[in-house]
Amino acid sequence: MITPTAKIAMYRQMLLIRRLEERVAEMYGEQQIGGFTHLYIGQEAVAVGAISALNHDDYVIGTYRDHGHFLARGGDPNKFMAELFGRDTGSCRGKGGSMHLADVEHYFYGGTGIVGGSMPIASGLALACSYRGDDRIVMSFFGDGATNQGVWHEALNFAKLWNLPVIFVCENNFYGIGTGVRLSSALTEVHKKASGYGMPGYEVNGMDVLEVRRQCDEVVKMVRAGSGPALIEARCYRYQGHSMTDPGRYRARAEEELWRKRDPIPRLAKTLVAERVVDEERLRALEQEVERICDEAVEFAASSPEPPLSALYDHVFSERHPSDPHA
Amino acid sequence: MREIRYYEALIEAMAEEMRLDENVFLMGEDIGLFGGTFRATEGLMAEFGGRRVRDTPIAEAGIVGLALGAALAGLRPVPELMTMNFAMVAMDQIINHVAKMTYMFGGQCKIPITIRAPGGGGTQKAAQHSHSIESWFVNAPGIRVVIPSTPYDAKGLLKSSIRSDDPVLFIEHEMLYSIQGPVPEGEYLIPLGEADVKRRGSDLTIVAWSKMVHEALRAAERLAEEGIEAEVIDPRSLDPFDWDAVYTSVARTRRCVVVEEGWRTVGVGAEIAARVQEHLFHELDAPVQRVAAADVPLPYARNLEQAALPGADDIVRAALKITT
Numbered sequence: 001m002i003t004p005t006a007k008i009a010m011y012r013q014m015l016l017i018r019r020l021e022e023r024v025a026e027m028y029g030e031q032q033i034g035g036f037t038h039l040y041i042g043q044e045a046v047a048v049g050a051i052s053a054l055n056h057d058d059y060v061i062g063t064y065r066d067h068g069h070f071l072a073r074g075g076d077p078n079k080f081m082a083e084l085f086g087r088d089t090g091s092c093r094g095k096g097g098s099m100h101l102a103d104v105e106h107y108f109y110g111g112t113g114i115v116g117g118s119m120p121i122a123s124g125l126a127l128a129c130s131y132r133g134d135d136r137i138v139m140s141f142f143g144d145g146a147t148n149q150g151v152w153h154e155a156l157n158f159a160k161l162w163n164l165p166v167i168f169v170c171e172n173n174f175y176g177i178g179t180g181v182r183l184s185s186a187l188t189e190v191h192k193k194a195s196g197y198g199m200p201g202y203e204v205n206g207m208d209v210l211e212v213r214r215q216c217d218e219v220v221k222m223v224r225a226g227s228g229p230a231l232i233e234a235r236c237y238r239y240q241g242h243s244m245t246d247p248g249r250y251r252a253r254a255e256e257e258l259w260r261k262r263d264p265i266p267r268l269a270k271t272l273v274a275e276r277v278v279d280e281e282r283l284r285a286l287e288q289e290v291e292r293i294c295d296e297a298v299e300f301a302a303s304s305p306e307p308p309l310s311a312l313y314d315h316v317f318s319e320r321h322p323s324d325p326h327a
Numbered sequence: 328m329r330e331i332r333y334y335e336a337l338i339e340a341m342a343e344e345m346r347l348d349e350n351v352f353l354m355g356e357d358i359g360l361f362g363g364t365f366r367a368t369e370g371l372m373a374e375f376g377g378r379r380v381r382d383t384p385i386a387e388a389g390i391v392g393l394a395l396g397a398a399l400a401g402l403r404p405v406p407e408l409m410t411m412n413f414a415m416v417a418m419d420q421i422i423n424h425v426a427k428m429t430y431m432f433g434g435q436c437k438i439p440i441t442i443r444a445p446g447g448g449g450t451q452k453a454a455q456h457s458h459s460i461e462s463w464f465v466n467a468p469g470i471r472v473v474i475p476s477t478p479y480d481a482k483g484l485l486k487s488s489i490r491s492d493d494p495v496l497f498i499e500h501e502m503l504y505s506i507q508g509p510v511p512e513g514e515y516l517i518p519l520g521e522a523d524v525k526r527r528g529s530d531l532t533i534v535a536w537s538k539m540v541h542e543a544l545r546a547a548e549r550l551a552e553e554g555i556e557a558e559v560i561d562p563r564s565l566d567p568f569d570w571d572a573v574y575t576s577v578a579r580t581r582r583c584v585v586v587e588e589g590w591r592t593v594g595v596g597a598e599i600a601a602r603v604q605e606h607l608f609h610e611l612d613a614p615v616q617r618v619a620a621a622d623v624p625l626p627y628a629r630n631l632e633q634a635a636l637p638g639a640d641d642i643v644r645a646a647l648k649i650t651t
Contacts, residue, residue, distance in 0.1 A: 059400065093433030102432040109399055110432060114423050120389045121424065124396020124404075131352065131378065131402060151420070154389030161384065315434035316468050317493045321520045321567035 002213055004277040008286075010052055010209050011268050011278075014044040016290050017068045018265060020077055023294050024067070024084060024098075028244045032302070033084045036113075037098040040068035042239035045264035046171050047072040047141065049212025050234070053220045054139060057107055059125040062141040064099035064113045065171075065238075069141055073108040075101070081297035087304035094307040095315065115176070116149030118142065119168075123155045126164035126229070137165040137223050145176025147190050156197040159229035167216070167223055168231045171206060177242045178250040191233035199229050206234030207262040210271070237262070328509040334367045336478035336510050337443075337499070340485035341368070341405065343514060345375055348403060351489060354381040354390060355407030355443075364409050365445060365504045387417040391442060395425050398440040398494075405489060410456050411446035411498060414464075425494045426469030437492045441485070445499040447538055447588055448636050452501075454624035457632075459537070459589040464496050465565045465598070471495040471519060472565040476540035478508040480563055483517030491519065500538045520567030524576070528556035531582035531650055533642065534573055534599055536562055539586040546642035555650050565595055573599065574606050581612040584645045586637060591619035613649035618642050 021041050027033045040047070047068035051060060062069040070080055075091060083090025084098050091103055092111075102110035109125070112118045122140030129136045146152050147170060159166050170190045174181050181188050194201030204215045212234055219230050237259035241248040248256075272278045278286075313325055331339075345351045352375075353368060359382040362369040372380040383390050387408055394404035408414050414421060421442065429438055448457035464472050473488050473495055475481040481499070488495040525540055526547050535543040540561045547557040558576050562569055577583045583603050585596035600615040621635040 061396075091433070092431065092435065095433045096431045100431040102435055104432070104435040109436070110428075112424065114419055117392075117419060117424055120392020120420065121396040121399070123389070124393035124398075125400050126396070127393055128397045128400030128402050131397070151388045151392060154384070154386040155392065157384060157386070158389050158393055162381075315430045317471075318429060318434070318437045319492055323520055323567040323570055 007277055010048050012286050013048045013072055014265050017044045017071050019290050019294050023298055035097050037244045038065040039240040040065055043171055043236045044068055045209035045212055046206045046234040046236055049209040050169050050216045053213055053216035058136050059107050059138040061109045061118045061122045066101045066111050070101040074106045075103040077293050077297040078300040081301035082304045085301040087301055088307040089304040116146040116152045119152045119155035122166055123159045123164055126166035129165050135224055139167045141169045144172040144181050144190055148185055160197045160199050163228040165223050166229045167219055170233045172233050172235050173238045194231035201231040203233045206236030207264045209264050209268055328511055330507045331478055331510050333478045333481050333506050334504040336482035337367045340482045344486055344489045350403045352379040353405045354383050356383055356385050356409050358407050387413045388420050391417040391420040394440050398438045399436055403439045405441045408444035411444045411460055412456050412458055422467050426467050438494045439492045441488045441495045441497050443497045445501045447500040448625050449502050451627055453627040457625045461498055462589050462595045465595055474498040474537045476537050476561050478510050482510055483515050487516045487519055502538055519564045520569055522560050522562045522569035522572035525561045526559040528558035530555045531646055532558045532576040532580045533584045534560050535586040539588055542639045543586055543642055545639040549643050550646055577603055577607055578610050581610055582649050584616045586618040586642055590622050592622050594619050616645040618645050
């Protein structure tokens with residue numbers, strides 16, 4: 001049972017991610033943001049639905065397409081935008097950027113740019129939960145492309161072998177950069193790969209936040225109770241290119257149009273209005289509130305100082321030795 | 328003082344740290360029931376059980392990645408790789424993740440992980456089990472590289488590595504596991520980044536680590552017969568590196584030979600030679616000499632393997648070149 005309050009919170013969270021990322025695209029165009037920037041627009045229902053099913057101290061780990069997860073985990077929009085601007089006030093002091101967001105205070109461990117690289121780390125976080133015997137669990141997000149990497153399979157094998165409390169959430173957006181899943185994966189139904197490791201695999205409509213949430217509520221309960229790992233495949237679509245530099249010529253316009261009609265945000269708005277959870281006026285108020293947060297985030301980032309040059313050698317290690325450069 | 332073997336010193340270090348800190352645990356291939364390919368975890372499963380001494384699948388990237396995740400969550404993992412050469416399978420996890428995460432997350436996390444692995448040739452294990460690749464890891468910032476040559480150093484340094492809040496690659500040597508040496512009863516620590524003078528001398532400085540320390544000491548004995556007194560400095564860790572110890576010694580002896588078992592080209596020796604010349608150009612009486620492995624994949628045949636690996640003969644030759 002998802003409460004009306006929870007539904008409104010999910011709506012607001014999806015809207016916030018969408019609007020903030022639209023600002024990111026704008027700021028990227030103005031060259032305020034550099035490097036590789038991978039937008040999450042279109043996939044918001046997955047991070048929001050799945051993460052909202054967790055406790056505050058469960059661990060979450062993702063990939064370089066991490067904006068949505070950082071924000072859904074409770075990350076500060078100001079620190080988010082400042083990190084993308086490369087400012088000292090950013091979540092990672094301007095050292096990580098778009099691909100390496102992290103927010104340890106909210107148990108969000110980023111943020112890795114290597115496809116599949118986060119997979120064994122997710123199982124390792126779960127190993128710590130199991131080792132301590134606490135009831136925390138781990139949620140690991142990755143794309144369909146990661147499921148063809150070697151460490152993906154190692155991580156699932158370890159997780160099942162040691163009965164670790166981890167939920168692997170595959171955001172299957174059907175493209176690994178520009179190569180379709182049919183051209184890269186022998187088994188295109190990712191959830192079926194779970195059976196190779198003796199764990200349950202589920203398929204959900206990743207464009208429907210309520211469906212994602214309901215499925216995750218069920219799996220979270222099971223995994224927290226000690227069932228061992230599970231795999232959820234959320235079928236979804238990114239509206240933009242792989243990164244800001246990708247014009248997306250490999251996809252048919254008709255396909256894009258089809259998925260845009262399934263947009264999770266208006267979809268939930270329609271449901272909320274139909275269920276009389278909100279009215280049009282409340283939706284407008286939410287939109288205005290989110291716009292204010294976006295304005296403030298951009299203003300905060302733009303007015304924040306760059307990291308001092310003296311920070312260059314900070315954080316290579318946590319304990320400095322006299323032989324370290326500029327120790 | 329009692330004498331124990333190198334592998335026994337390692338076992339003592341791990342057992343002591345595990346008794347002190349519940350967060351310390353071991354994982355690796357054949358380390359539990361089997362007792363470790365080189366006996367370096369023998370008896371630990373019997374004392375600590377399968378929760379803290381974890382046999383793993385043969386999946387090196389997974390082993391390191393799981394250890395990293397556990398470290399992020401506050402544990403103090405000590406994963407073992409069966410040989411340094413298998414670290415290549417885990418390279419992405421070691422360099423892109425373990426070594427970089429503290430930095431790229433702006434200092435939000437600590438990664439107290441000690442990866443143990445033996446390197447080294449000399450037992451005809453050919454090209455994929457014998458190489459000394461410490462230079463690759465010294466090249467990358469974010470991971471400490473510790474490489475002890477004696478049972479005493481092995482114990483004190485492993486304990487310090489496990490207690491460090493930073494990632495450490497702890498490189499053992501297959502041919503050193505059975506050597507014996509004095510190790511005091513009870514606890515002691517050796518700080519990382521503190522070199523040890525393994526032999527005093529005034530005519531030249533030999534910098535060597537791991538098994539090459541023993542080759543350097545043999546070479547020094549032979550040089551002594553010819554009236555040349557070599558000082559042998561063992562840095563014991565390559566990151567951090569005790570540059571002061573090397574500079575102080577070379578400033579006095581005015582001559583330096585650097586010995587490593589890894590490949591010569593772009594090896595650690597190249598860095599040491601470069602820095603010694605940067606700092607002591609006017610104090611040097613001769614060019615810094617490098618003794619290292621031949622730049623070939625290690626061959627199987629005994630005579631070819633011996634020809635490829637550096638040893639006391641090569642060190643004596645290099646020393647004579649700059650002292651006579």
